[in-house]
Amino acid sequence: MKRLFLCSIAFLVAILVALPSAFTGFAQEKEKVYVINVKSEITPGLFSYIKSSLSKAEEEGASLVLFDIDTYGGRIDSAVNISDVILESDIKTVAYINKRAISAGVLVSISCDNIYMAPGATIGSAETIPATEKNISYWKKQLKTVAEEKGRDTELVMAMADKDIEIEGVVEKGKLLNLTTEEALKLGFIDGKASSRGEVYRSLGIESFSENVVESTPIEDFINIISSSYVAPLLLALGFIGLVVEIITPGFGIGGLLSIIGFSLFFMGSIMGGNAHLLSVVLFIAGIAMLIAEAAAPGFGVFGVLGIAGMVLSIVMASSSLTLALVYMLIALVLTVVVVVLIFKKLPKRKLAKTLLLDTNLSKESGFIPAKEMLEYIDREGRAVSFLRPSGKIEIDNNILDAVSDGEFIQKDELVKVIRVEGSKIIVRKKGEE
Structure with missing residues (x-):
């Protein structure tokens, strides 16, 4: 009986010792989810932020990256760069359009593995500015390539960028396609509707997770501002x-x-x-x-x-x-x-x-005469009455003359010497530099 009692005590102690490790194991099973915000104009600065954030998520072993999207679009080149780094990432990605993904925001969204939209959100209107044939052709090709890679409807995607594309019952010719959440869901363009990020995670089968919202640095914010198209x-x-x-x-x-x-x-x-x-x-x-x-x-x-x-x-x-x-x-x-x-x-x-203005009275009463072909002024010395950079005014024997500096800036009141006359143009240098 005593031996049974001691065995029971030992068993309880073993359970108590194992419990913390078991709970620790459960905690470690939480999936790491990283959130990257796309809530501004799509610029080189935003690309820099997204690229560094994805690298951080990869280094820290994230199992999912969610792009929280609310943008009117921006620069095509930046959207293409962002799309490339998303496509190259080994981490599962999901776009959560909580308000809108307009213009260049369409490419960012369809580059992700999954797309979810909040109730009342919109996606589309991705025409280039300027809407030249060359720009539209390149942009449609880019959208189509990414849509094919991610298994999205290419016609729907291209209709968002080209108003000449007509899809019966969806969009008529002459209008850009813009889908609401319900329309996108009905057409099978998105993977689901979610009222929150947590609902997105649960829809993807993630019940236990630790969420890390990656904030942009002040430098990235600064780059985003100065690289804005505005x-x-x-x-x-x-x-x-x-x-x-x-x-x-x-x-x-x-x-x-x-x-x-x-x-x-x-x-x-x-x-x-x-x-x-x-x-x-x-x-x-x-x-x-x-x-x-x-x-x-x-x-x-x-x-x-x-x-x-x-x-x-x-x-x-x-x-x-x-x-x-x-x-x-x-x-x-x-x-x-x-x-x-x-x-x-x-x-x-x-x-x-x-x-900026010559503060000198140039009337005849003040001694001003036009600078004609006056060869007698060659080798004469005078004073600059204005800055010569290279043209300006000089004074010789109380006569105000138009003159041009011979290759250097001459300050007002500096002494000058006429080195030659070309037609009506008097060429001067600083005195002592002939």
Whole structure:
């Protein structure tokens, strides 16, 4: 009897010792689920966030990655890049459209293994902007390829991108396909309807899980902002506006600072988003340098042409397509012209106008005479009464003359010497540098 009692005690102790390990084993059986938010414009910044988040999920042994989607779309190139990293991932993926997956959001959604939609959600309207035949053809091919790989209805997907596609009883010609949750479910385009992420997990047979919502870093948020299709052309415009202001004002000031900030952020967004390389920045700087060299010399020649070509080519290299680059440059050009015109209209009313306008009375009573072919001024010395960059005004024997610097910037009030006369053009250098 005593022996039976001792055996019972030993058995109970063994059970008590084993219980913690058993519960630990149960805890370890929870499936790791990672949530990646797609709740903004699809940009290079969002691609960077999704790529790093997927890598993190793979490294930490996640069994499922859920993309929580609510987007109006964005850049096609970024959507394609996001689609590629999803397709290449070894982890099971599911798209949960809790509100909308519009335009480029369609490609992100159909790249996942499963698609679930919340009640009242929508998916579709994926036409490219601009809707050129070339763009639509490429985009339809991309959508069709991914749809085929994931077993989705290719006609439904392509009808979301091309209004010329008609599907009887679903969408008529001339309209883009846009499906509600109930319509998508009825057509078998999605795998189910779910009111929450937890309902998605249970529908996939996951009862025990630990959910980790991967938050974007401040740097990724910053890249997402500066690479936005709305912000990028504004940064480009800021760079050009600052450059123009710097050229028309003496010394290095606020214009130069704004120019550096605008151009730096524009190229940073493209480079960090994976759309450009440092070569585009080097080419842009070379273009600026050539324009500065051209500005220091009379006329407009090869340096000016190469400078403009270098800047344009660098912007094209930093953009996802030629079309997007042209749109960016057009927006930047229009904004630059508008702002510069406003500057010229407002500055004369302010003290700062003195840095842009010649504050000298050029009447005949003040000794001003036109600069004609006056060879007698060769080798004569005078004083700059305005900045010469390269053209400006000089004074010789109380006569105000139009003059051009021979290849260098000349400050106001510096002593100059006439080195030659070409027609009505007087060419000068700083005194002592002949």
